[in-house]
Amino acid sequence: MVTNPLPSLDQINALTLQGITLLTTLNELLDAEYKALQQREVEQLQTLVDNKTAVLLQLEENNQARNQCFGAAGISPDKAGLTDYQARLTDAEGLSFKAHWSELEQILRQVNDKNKRNEIVISRNSRNLEQLMNILRGQNQKNTLYNQSGGKGNYAAQNSLGKA
Known part of the structure; x- marks a missing residue:
């Protein structure tokens, strides 16, 4: 039986350190994103999303390279x-x-x-925006029900007719 040679510890550690650097950068970008979300800086958010995308692509490449090192030696990349x-x-x-x-x-x-934290902020902001849009449209949340097709329907007119 031929056993596969162990991947070089130096190679694994180098890839791991690169992964740490990339995750640290992503961590900092998530903090900046959180601040931009709180201050509603749309242009800053777009720049941060572009930067996060680039870091995530590099992180994926790093992860694949590390998994290939382990896979070549017959070691599963799990715990x-x-x-x-x-x-x-x-x-x-x-x-x-x-x-x-x-x-x-x-x-x-x-x-x-931090990603979960930012996701909560985005979700909350989205709900708030939807509520504001409903107010601007003259739709009261209490008057919004589901129609027969499963979509939201505005039944404010029925409420007015019921009072008459």
Whole structure:
């Protein structure tokens, strides 16, 4: 039985550090996006979305490269595979790998939390905008019901007829 050689720890650590750098950049962009959302700076938001898209593409390439390194060695890029890879390393190498990987996981959790925070702000702003638009159209939220086709219908006229 021929075993695949382990991927180079230097190569894995370099890709992991690159991933950390990209996630840190994304983390900073999410903070800037949050501020722009609060201040409703549309042009700033567009620039941030473009920057986030570019960083996400780079992050995807980084993730694929890291997965290819593990895949070439027959190691699955999941928790069990990474634990197995770390167990095959010397103690010093294992500590180095674990430190880098833990930092990557930590920054990824931060990015996920900030993304959820921004998503909540966007959703809330969208609801507020819809309510304002309804007010401008003269639609009272209490008068909006679902019609037979499942769409929203404005039944304010029926309310007026009922009073007559």
